[in-house]
Amino acid sequence: MALWRPDPTFYPSPREAVDAPPETLAYTAAFDRSAQRPDAIAVVDVDPDSTSYGSVVGWTDLPNTGDELHHFGWNACSSALCPNAPHPHVERRYLVVPGLRSSRIHVLDVKDDPLKPSIVKVIEPEELAERAGYSRPHTVHCGPDGLYVSALGGANGQDGPGGIAVLDHDSFEVVGAWEADRGPQHLAYDFWWHLTQDVMVTSEWGTPSMIEDGVNAELLLGREYGHALHFWDLRKRRHVQTVDLGDEHQMVLELRPAHDPTRTYGFAGVVVSVEDLSASVWVWYREDGEFKARKVITIPAEPADSSALPPVIAPFGAVPPLVTDIDLSVDDRHLYVSCWGTGELKRYDVSDPFNPVEAGSVRIGGIVRRTPHPAAPGLPLAGGPQMVEVSRDGRRVYVTNSLYGPWDDQFYPDGVGAWAAKIDSGDDFTIDERFFPHGDDFRGLRPHQTRLQGGDASSDSYCYP
Template identity: 85%
Template sequence: MALWKPDPTFYASPREAVKAPPETLAYVAAFDRAAAKPDAIAVLDVDPASDSYGSVVGWAELPNLGDELHHFGWNACSSALCPYAPHPHVERRYLIVPGLRSSRIYVLDTKDDPKKPSIVKTVEPEELAARAGYSRPHTVHCGPEGLYVTNLGGADGADGPGGIALLDHTSFEVLGRWEVDRGPQHLAYDAWWHIAHDVLITSEWGTPSMVEDGVVGELLLGRKYGHALHFFDLRKRTHVQTVDLGDEHQMVLELRPAHDPTRLYGFAGVVVSVEDLSASVWLWHRDGDRWAARKVITIPAEPADAADLPPVIKPFGAVPPLVTDIDLSVDDKWLYVSCWGTGELKRYDVSDPFHPVEAGSVRIGGIVRRTPHPAAPDLPLAGGPQMVEVSRDGRRVYVTNSLYGAWDDQFYPDGVGAWMAKLDSTPDGFAFDERFFPHGDDFRGLRPHQTRLQGGDASSDSYCYP
């Protein structure tokens, strides 16, 4: 009798994930802003013992133009070990890669040759629209019932509402719209969960027309972008509660729940306050029988000479931090906060999530400073730490510099360039790895955006056992 053995990269608990072997490959979504050549998945060697460490060692070019690859994910992860999971036999082998502008979703197989992912299926925008009523797929998360794909737009030209489409684990067909009752949510962005408690949380950015060409000043100052968190019953797929952070806090983006399934809290990043250009991080938590949120980190804007600023922020005479990504280590101790505008990556000790303590900072890029990488001190860099990914053991942190084509052009109008960096993180320090700096032509003229690590990472998996 054959016995099913779970994928060895599935971990029952965060503790087991932390003890797992380190990654040797990283997959990076890279896109062509001009849509003149195809986007691609770049494969990087992240094994320090390898002769090709820090180099692009594989390249999977996509067949179409203008996809603008965004937040991709694995087809399956540690959530497949949950007691009620119907698919404990699936493997972590496929990358599910959405095109934010094209509304296509690509499925790439990494099993036969991890350095040469191959396309095995393409979900066309017509299927996503017909079966789920959505467009503009943004973020992919693997759950026990299937693949959750958040979307910014509606179908058939509808600007919204955005929401979640569910895809089958094995066929990758679109099963349908996840929400049975979306409640008041209209704007969409990220979704995550407290999986052992049947709670799903969503955040808000804007509809396609609001984000298509970058930040719209009238919408921002009019406080029209998203500023709330929404809580759903994960099993019933129904809206339970809205927590409004205040309309001055514009664009509530990345969500990072605690990995420990017994802990009911998580962090949400807010891009900007229209009152003072600061950015912030909020903690959601239970308050009696309701959900609540409180601001636990505020990062102020940095004064600057208007002559050094791009037109979009020139009238303000300051550089906003623009917190566009956050990532929480698997042991729930360190929160990394990327300040794409100022070119800073901050590390906070969040052992007490209600009282984060800053515990390290590095600078690279930035709208005004253009800080170089230590490996190339004479090379000023544009862009800044944007997407940030943390290894399972928490010792390695990877950052890429491009955010979203339209934002790149607004905030770095002279060109955002292309680079990726790695930092070593220990309780005693937080610093760049000078051996790891792929940049420029290494990405063949494409802009690197999001990173996924072989075998999983801090933002790909959820765990059902403490």
């Protein structure tokens, strides 16, 4: 009799995931800002022993134009090993890829030919709207009971509220909206959870009308973008608490909970303070039965000559860091913070999450500095470290440079270009000189987010310590 075995890339605990084999391929979502050509999934060779290391070795065009691919994820991950998982024998086989501008969701199979993912299903915006009441899908996470997809907008032309849709693990059909009682939550962005604590956490950016033409200075200075964290009963799907970080802290974006399932804390990144253009990172935690949040990292703006700045920030005479992504290593030791405006990736030791210690920094790109990659010292780079992905063992950090079409155009009006880089994260923290896919390697598209074959630091959640 044949035995059903879990996918070998699933691990019951973060400790075991850290010892997983290194990745050899990376999948990168790339989009066409002009919406004249299809967006694509690029496949990058990340095996340092390969003759094509650092090159784009595979490519799949999507069937339509104007999707603007965003934060995609795996159909299944280590959460399938949780005791309450109804799908313990699913495979990490499919990439679930949302189009932020089109509201389509694409499902691509990477099993049969990892270098050329095949499109097996397209969820049209009408299905997402009819069954879940949402539009503008943004982020995908694999849960033990289904696929969760955050969305920024409502259906049928409604600007909001945003929320979370659930997809079936096997058919990828839209099951419905996740929320049974959303309480005061209206703005949406990222979401994550503490599975063993029955806690969901969500963050805030803005509705489609607030973000689709770029940063709206009136809304920003009016402190109308998101500035709160929301906490939910995961099992009952009910809102239980809002923690406001203060309306000067605009755009609470990426969430990274502790991987250790016995710990109930996590990190949230804030793009900008309207008081001084600084960025910040906060820790949420539970104390005496209530959730609280504390600012633990502040990154100041860097003074600059106004003549060197794009119009959107020229009046301020400074470059805001613009923390647009953070990532936490699987062992919960290091937090990586991308400063897309200044062109810096920072590493912090967060072994004590309430007292981070900076433990490394690299510069590449940036609004003013335009720091080149070591492999091409004569090539000034636009954009900066934006999306960050960390290998399961924590030794390799991958970054891409494009954030979001309208923001790219506002902050890098002379062109954001296209590049990816890899940072070696050991005793030293240095850019790998051999790894630099850029320019025509991405066929004129802008690379946004990367997923690593077999999983990475922001793919999986675990139920055992």
